[in-house]
Each structure stands twice: as C-alpha cells, then as structure tokens.
Amino acid sequence: MEIDIRKIDEIIERYDKSEESLLAILQDFQHTFRYVPEQGMKRISEVLDIPESKIYGVGTFYKALSLKPVGRHTCKVCTGTACHLKGAHTLTDIIGKELDVEPGETTRDGRFTLQTVNCVGACALAPVVMVDDDDYYEGSSPQDVLKNLRKYK
Amino acid sequence: MTMENRKLQSVAALESYRTKIAESQKNEYPVIYVCGGTPCLAKGSRAVTEAFKKEIESQGLACKVELRHKVTGCQGFCSKGPVVSFGNDTVYLEVKPEHVPEIIEKTVKNAQVIESLGYKDPQTKKRAASFQGIPFYAHQKGMILKDLREIDPLEIDDYIARGGYASLAKAFAMDPEKVIDLVDQSGLRGRGGGGFPAGTKWRSCRAIDSEVRYVLCNGDEGDPGAFMDRSIMEGNPHAVIEGMIVGAWAVGAHHGYAYIRDEYPLAVKVMKKAVEDAAAMGLLGRNILGTGFDFDIKITRGGGAFVCGESSALMRSIEGKVGEPRAKYIRSVEKGLYDLPTVLNNVETWTNVPLIVNNGPKWYRQTGTQGSPGTKVFSLAGKAVNTGLVEVPMGTTIRELVEKVGGGIRSGRKFKAVQTGGPSGGCIPESLADLPIDFDSLSKAGSMMGSGGIIVMDEATCMVDVAKYFISFLAEESCGKCSPCRDGLPRMKQILTDITEGRGKEGDIELLEELCDVLSYGALCGLGSSAPNPVLSTIKYFREEYEAHIRDKRCPAGVCRNLVTFHIDADACTGCTLCAKQCPQECITGERKQAHVIDQSRCIKCGVCRDVCKFDAVRVE
Ligand SMILES: Cc1cc2nc3c(=O)[nH]c(=O)nc-3n(C[C@H](O)[C@H](O)[C@H](O)COP(=O)(O)O)c2cc1C
Ligand code: SF4
Numbered sequence: 123m124e125i126d127i128r129k130i131d132e133i134i135e136r137y138d139k140s141e142e143s144l145l146a147i148l149q150d151f152q153h154t155f156r157y158v159p160e161q162g163m164k165r166i167s168e169v170l171d172i173p174e175s176k177i178y179g180v181g182t183f184y185k186a187l188s189l190k191p192v193g194r195h196t197c198k199v200c201t202g203t204a205c206h207l208k209g210a211h212t213l214t215d216i217i218g219k220e221l222d223v224e225p226g227e228t229t230r231d232g233r234f235t236l237q238t239v240n241c242v243g244a245c246a247l248a249p250v251v252m253v254d255d256d257d258y259y260e261g262s263s264p265q266d267v268l269k270n271l272r273k274y275k
Numbered sequence: 276m277t278m279e280n281r282k283l284q285s286v287a288a289l290e291s292y293r294t295k296i297a298e299s300q301k302n303e304y305p306v307i308y309v310c311g312g313t314p315c316l317a318k319g320s321r322a323v324t325e326a327f328k329k330e331i332e333s334q335g336l337a338c339k340v341e342l343r344h345k346v347t348g349c350q351g352f353c354s355k356g357p358v359v360s361f362g363n364d365t366v367y368l369e370v371k372p373e374h375v376p377e378i379i380e381k382t383v384k385n386a387q388v389i390e391s392l393g394y395k396d397p398q399t400k401k402r403a404a405s406f407q408g409i410p411f412y413a414h415q416k417g418m419i420l421k422d423l424r425e426i427d428p429l430e431i432d433d434y435i436a437r438g439g440y441a442s443l444a445k446a447f448a449m450d451p452e453k454v455i456d457l458v459d460q461s462g463l464r465g466r467g468g469g470g471f472p473a474g475t476k477w478r479s480c481r482a483i484d485s486e487v488r489y490v491l492c493n494g495d496e497g498d499p500g501a502f503m504d505r506s507i508m509e510g511n512p513h514a515v516i517e518g519m520i521v522g523a524w525a526v527g528a529h530h531g532y533a534y535i536r537d538e539y540p541l542a543v544k545v546m547k548k549a550v551e552d553a554a555a556m557g558l559l560g561r562n563i564l565g566t567g568f569d570f571d572i573k574i575t576r577g578g579g580a581f582v583c584g585e586s587s588a589l590m591r592s593i594e595g596k597v598g599e600p601r602a603k604y605i606r607s608v609e610k611g612l613y614d615l616p617t618v619l620n621n622v623e624t625w626t627n628v629p630l631i632v633n634n635g636p637k638w639y640r641q642t643g644t645q646g647s648p649g650t651k652v653f654s655l656a657g658k659a660v661n662t663g664l665v666e667v668p669m670g671t672t673i674r675e676l677v678e679k680v681g682g683g684i685r686s687g688r689k690f691k692a693v694q695t696g697g698p699s700g701g702c703i704p705e706s707l708a709d710l711p712i713d714f715d716s717l718s719k720a721g722s723m724m725g726s727g728g729i730i731v732m733d734e735a736t737c738m739v740d741v742a743k744y745f746i747s748f749l750a751e752e753s754c755g756k757c758s759p760c761r762d763g764l765p766r767m768k769q770i771l772t773d774i775t776e777g778r779g780k781e782g783d784i785e786l787l788e789e790l791c792d793v794l795s796y797g798a799l800c801g802l803g804s805s806a807p808n809p810v811l812s813t814i815k816y817f818r819e820e821y822e823a824h825i826r827d828k829r830c831p832a833g834v835c836r837n838l839v840t841f842h843i844d845a846d847a848c849t850g851c852t853l854c855a856k857q858c859p860q861e862c863i864t865g866e867r868k869q870a871h872v873i874d875q876s877r878c879i880k881c882g883v884c885r886d887v888c889k890f891d892a893v894r895v896e
C-alpha cells in the first residue's frame with residue numbers, strides 16, 4: 123500500500139506534541155494503514171522530538187501494533203479461556219490450513235491475516251471467530267466458519 | 276440547544292434538569308429494548324432491531340404509539356440472545372425477526388406476554404417470560420448491572436433521568452475527608468483483582484502533600500476469559516465517570532485518565548462520547564456544577580499487553596512509554612503517574628462509588644459479607660448451560676452460581692471445577708463448591724477473585740491442559756524485565772507441554788513446584804508472582820490427573836491429543852451424518868442411518884465430532 127505522507131501528518135496533528143501522544147498516534151496509524159509504517163515512525167520522531175529507537179521500542183512492545191502490513195481482512199480466532207476449552211486451538215489449525223498460513227501471517231494474495239486474540243467478550247459463542255471488527259461467528263462447527271470465510275474477497 | 280447553554284451551573288440546576296427530563300420521558304411511548312451486546316449482535320440482534328423498526332413504520336405506529344427503540348448494553352443472558360425486554364418484568368429470549376409482528380401485536384399494543392418466547396426450563400419444560408421467573412435472572416442481584424438493561428449508553432439524559440450524577444451533589448456538599456470516610460465505612464474493596472480497600476488507598480493519596488494528583492480508571496481487562504469491565508463501559512459509561520469525579524473530589528485530583536484496551540473499540544467509543552457529553556453539561560471540566568472544582572478525564576487506549584493492567588506498567592503506558600512494571604516497594608499513591616500521587620481503581624470499583632455516596636455505607640453493607648461487602652459482577656463462561664454477564668452478592672457460593680444462575684453443566688456432564696481469577700487465579704474443585712465467593716475465601720483456596728472471570732469446567736476439561744494454557748499465556752505476556760519470570764515461565768511451559776504430549780517424567784511435578792516457589796518470591800510484579808496459582812492449584816486438587824499423564828500416558832479427560840483416540844460407539848450412533856459433515860479431515864464415513872466409522876490414520880483428534888454429536892456416540896480413550 124502507498125503511504126500518504128499527508129495522512130501521516132494529519133494523524134500526528136490530532137494530538138498534543140508530547141510523548142504522552144505516542145501510543146495513540148501509533149494506534150491511529152495501525153487503524154488507518156493497518157500497520158505502523160516506517161515513514162510514520164520517522165515523522166513522529168521529527169515532530170515530537172523523540173528518538174526513533176524509543177518509538178521503535180514502543181512499536182514492538184505493544185501487541186495491538188504491527189510493523190508489517192496486514193491483509194485486507196483480519197480473521198481473529200479467540201483463544202481466551204472459554205474458547206480454549208471449547209477447542210479454539212484446533213479451530214485455529216483448521217482455519218490456518220484452509221488459508222495456508224500460520225497465526226500472525228498474511229495470505230499470499232493479501233486477503234486475510236490470521237490472528238489469535240484474547241477474550242473478545244462473546245464467550246457464549248465459544249469458540250469465537252471474529253472477522254474484521256464487526257462479524258462474529260460461532261466456531262463449534264468449523265466447516266460453517268470456513269464457508270463464511272470464503273465470502274470475504 | 277447549543278453546547279454552551281447546556282452547561283449546568285449548579286447542583287440545583289442539575290436537579291431541575293433531572294425533573295424536566297424525567298417528566299418528558301414519562302409521557303413517552305412504550306420502549307422496546309433489544310440487547311446490543313456483542314454476543315447478541317453476533318446472534319442477530321441487528322436484524323431484530325431492523326425488523327422492529329420496519330414493523331413500527333409499516334403499521335404507521337409512529338403516529339399512534341410511537342415506539343422509541345433503543346439498543347442497550349449487554350442484558351446478560353448471552354447464551355440465549357438476542358434478548359428483548361420492555362422496561363418491565365417481561366423478557367424474551369432467542370428472538371428472531373419473524374417473531375417481531377407478534378410481539379408488536381400482543382406485547383406492545385395489548386400488553387400480553389408471549390410465554391413461548393420465554394425461557395424453557397430444561398427439566399420441567401415450563402416456559403417463563405419474566406426476569407423474576409427465570410432462574411438465571413432471579414438468583415442475581417442487580418446493583419451495578421441493573422441500569423445496563425435500560426439505559427441508552429449514548430444518552431446522558433437517560434442516565435440523569437434515572438438519578439445519574441446525583442452523588443456529586445452529596446459529595447460536593449461534604450468535606451473530601453468525609454467522602455473518604457464513607458467509602459472506608461462501606462468496606463469497598465478493589466474489584467480489579469487484589470481486593471485492596473478503596474478508602475485506604477484514597478486516604479494515603481490525599482495525605483501526600485502535592486499540588487497535582489491523578490485518578491485513573493483501569494479498563495485494561497487483561498484476563499483472557501473475561502468481559503465484565505467491557506460491558507460496564509459499553510453499557511453504563513456515566514456511572515464510571517461519576518465514580519471517578521467523586522474520587523477526584525475526595526483525593527483532591529484535577530486530572531483523570533481512563534485506560535481502555537484498544538481491542539474494545541466500542542468501549543472506547545462509548546466512553547469517549549460519555550466524557551464529551553458530561554463535559555458539555557458542565558459535569559466535567561472547569562468549575563463543575565458551579566462549585567469551583569475542576570476535573571477532566573482523558574481516554575487512553577491500551578496497546579494490548581496483559582502486563583499493562585498492572586498499576587505501574589499502566590501508568591508508564593499512559594505516559595506513552597513501554598509498559599514495564601517497576602519494583603513493588605514504590606507505592607503509586609505516592610509516586611504514580613508522572614511520579615505524582617495517583618489513585619488507580621478498576622472500572623467496577625468506580626461504578627460502586629456513586630451507590631455508596633447516594634445510599635450510605637449502612638445500606639451498602641446490607642449486601643455481601645462482612646469482609647467483602649457489595650456485589651460482584653462475573654463473566655460466567657465455559658461449560659455451564661447459561662453463560663453471560665451475571666451479578667451476585669459477595670458470599671454467594673460457587674455451587675449456587677454454577678447450578679442456579681448457570682443452570683448446571685451442559686449436555687448432562689459432571690461439574691468438575693471452576694477457574695477464577697484468570698491467569699493469576701486458580702482452579703477450585705467441585706468438592707469445595709460450597710465455598711462462598713469473596714476475596715478471602717478464594718485466596719485461601721489457592722485461587723483469587725481476580726477481576727471476575729469464572730470459567731466452569733466439566734469432566735471433559737483436562738486440568739494439566741488448563742495449567743499449560745495459562746502458563747503459555749503468561750510466558751507470552753511476560754515483559755521480560757526480571758529473570759524468574761522471563762526464564763521460569765518458558766521452562767514451566769515446556770514441562771507442561773511435555774506432560775500433555777506424553778513425554779512427562781517422574782519428578783516433573785516437583786520441578787514445577789520448585790519453579791513456582793522461585794516465581795512467587797523472585798518476580799518483580801504480580802504477573803510473575805501470581806503465575807504459580809494456576810499450576811499449584813491444579814496440582815493440589817488434581818494431582819492424580821498429572822500422574823495419569825506422566826505414568827500411564829493417559830489423559831483422563833480426553834483432551835490431550837497425543838494421548839487419546841476417538842471412536843464411534845456403533846450402538847449409540849444414529850447415523851445422523853453431522854460429524855462427517857463437520858470433520859475437518861473428512862475422515863468419518865458411513866451411510867445415513869448407519870453407524871459411522873472414524874479412519875484413525877487421518878484423524879487429527881480435534882474433538883469436533885464429539886462436540887457436535889447430539890447422541891453422545893463419540894467415545895474418547
Ligand atoms: C499482571 C497484572 C495485570 C492486571 N490486570 C488488571 C486489569 O486488567 N484490570 C484491573 O482492573 N486490574 C488489573 N490488575 C490489578 C491492578 O494492578 C490494580 O491493582 C487495580 O487496577 C487497582 O484497582 P482496584 O483496587 O479498584 O482493584 C492487574 C495486576 C497485575 C499484576
Ligand atoms: S514478573 Fe514478569 S511481567 Fe512482571 S516485571 Fe518481571 S518479567 Fe515483567
């Protein structure tokens with residue numbers, strides 16, 4: 123994806139020019155570009171006057187941030203406690219096999235990134251699969267989940 | 276009205292505003308509450324909402340009985356969603372769009388209850404369509420969750436109409452020390468895990484001489500199996516804010532932060548709007564209600580690290596730094612955020628504060644136990660029949676929670692244990708199920724209250740696997756700052772993995788116990804020092820299960836893949852074909868209505884067939 127430098131500046135502009143804003147800016151990068159681009163970290167360093175190494179440190183510490191681009195859709199398998207007990211790990215394997223990726227990886231066509239996450243607050247549906255931010259699927263019938271995944275282009 | 280003149284200039288103005296909206300809401304039309312919590316959304320509550328809207332419009336009800344339609348926060352009974360209620364005792368479960376016309380016709384227009392949309396008792400097969408009549412609800416006590424069912428979280432007026440922000444008037448009329456006295460006398464203990472007395476914390480913070488103090492709200496909810504704080508923030512955000520304002524007044528703080536997990540986008544959105552609305556009404560910001568008191572709240576999104584729920588790590592994270600904990604002897608009430616005196620409380624703790632100020636400590640202590648007053652909200656999950664968000668008085672026994680509220684164990688299996696406290700907690704066996712749930716009893720049993728995740732486990736849950744699960748989680752989440760945790764947890768994970776995969780050796784249990792010892796004394800923060808709980812509690816209560824894995828290479832619960840095989844019992848199998856359809860390996864064959872067979876050479880032991888079989892025909896050995 124082409125990163126628009128104006129977009130980067132626009133995000134940085136939203137916040138006070140203090141170190142306190144660092145995490146929020148990185149999160150906004152993540153939401154906008156679906157990852158934290160290197161140009162973005164450079165720019166923060168210039169504008170907020172924070173050493174790049176420090177920004178990189180924060181960028182790698184937090185799980186919500188990814189320094190690599192992710193796919194058009196994210197498929198999150200909940201591996202929270204309730205979901206674990208109901209077979210979330212097998213479900214991850216099954217989905218990984220279908221998409222031909224390991225958790226954390228993106229499919230070659232850039233369609234999906236497969237992730238495992240903690241409780242998504244829908245334990246009643248355990249094991250839960252969440253696609254992007256809004257779609258939740260009950261994972262007790264893996265074949266049905268796979269069928270649903272095929273809908274995403 | 277513009278934002279400016281919405282500002283309430285005095286306590287009296289708040290009261291008259293309340294009277295005004297309460298009046299205007301009284302004349303309103305019947306309200307249908309469709310649960311908008313995550314599980315209900317997943318189960319189709321959006322479609323139900325749309326169906327209501329359409330039906331109301333097409334019947335032209337807008338002019339006669341205008342229905343106001345609200346999507347509420349979680350109504351609790353997640354496993355039976357979408358849940359629909361009406362502001363009275365009537366409640367319908369598993370509502371589908373096709374039920375809507377009947378609901379409008381009978382319930383909305385003619386106040387008739389449709390029993391068939393109620394709860395079906397699995398034993399008596401009787402239906403109940405009322406909160407009172409459904410055991411899941413009837414055994415709960417709603418102090419914190421009560422409003423979640425009816426308040427529109429995006430409407431500050433809704434909250435104010437129900438008495439919201441009234442505690443500010445009381446608190447501002449009191450000396451701050453007196454407010455702390457109230458909280459002290461109520462016996463309120465922190466709901467974020469440790470159960471530390473809130474009043475004591477506030478008093479120590481106030482006692483420190485400083486120009487600037489902070490109050491923080493911990494909405495990080497790191498327990499991988501819990502969602503109470505999320506539901507409160509999404510469903511009743513103003514209650515959290517009100518609590519924080521009272522706390523700020525009491526300790527003398529003018530700035531606050533709410534730290535919320537970034538993985539909870541809805542909670543972040545709802546809390547942000549609530550803060551803006553409260554500020555627009557003059558309930559936050561400069562000169563609150565004309566009292567001269569200033570207090571603002573900023574929202575910080577967490578970065579998805581479990582350790583950031585720990586107080587010192589959370590504060591570093593708000594500062595924009597890497598969230599690493601620091602040594603425990605530095606107290607954050609003294610040197611917290613930016614090294615200034617800080618009070619950090621959990622979401623649910625803050626929500627209790629307005630109740631205490633409004634009703635007094637005596638009233639508050641009528642619920643709960645002497646040592647742990649009040650209620651506790653739990654996310655009840657796992658193998659119980661009913662799961663969801665529940666609230667019970669402290670001191671309720673585990674058995675009552677599992678059997679009455681939870682409705683017992685699904686598919687008739689046996690109740691084996693509950694896990695409380697998430698990765699820092701432990702497993703409590705069925706034999707101790709008459710234990711009252713309060714901070715001290717759970718700790719004594721080797722677990723802890725934690726923030727409120729309760730996972731119910733049945734015979735088909737392997738306790739070694741559970742220990743491995745939590746240790747793997749913690750190993751992954753360790754920040755790596757101190758060596759007992761950084762090196763100890765991966766070592767423990769390896770041993771537990773070996774045991775579950777059939778490579779366990781004599782002496783492994785003892786080795787685990789030793790490593791636990793090192794962690795509990797040597798770890799720098801609570802993540803490491805409480806990490807032994809899941810291991811030690813399962814060894815203590817389920818040692819024979821560890822031994823079966825190690826000595827006989829057998830997993831009694833039938834969970835550990837390397838140690839089990841799956842078979843179909845030809846006598847029990849009805850040939851329904853369901854398992855064959857769902858098997859990811861397509862390794863189950865058989866004619867319709869004939870017994871099915873598993874091809875062992877291709878089976879990956881995923882257990883899907885056992886879970887989907889309605890006739891209990893899949894056996895594990
Ligand atoms: C590793 C670790 C994770 C924690 N996670 C949370 C959390 O997610 N939410 C929370 O409220 N408290 C959490 N705590 C407890 C907090 O450190 C702190 O005690 C609490 O927020 C204080 O509020 P309370 O007294 O109202 O409970 C955690 C503690 C540790 C050691
Ligand atoms: S105990 Fe673990 S999480 Fe806590 S400071 Fe040490 S390494 Fe970090």
Ligand code: SF4
Nearest residue numbers: 858878879881882884
């Ligand atoms: S355990 Fe899984 S792979 Fe094996 S037969 Fe059952 S469904 Fe198929």
Ligand code: SF4
Nearest residue numbers: 848849851852854888
């Ligand atoms: S689901 Fe159960 S009953 Fe149906 S074919 Fe499979 S084993 Fe037989």
Ligand code: FES
Nearest residue numbers: 200202205244245
């Ligand atoms: S554990 Fe998966 S949704 Fe809660």
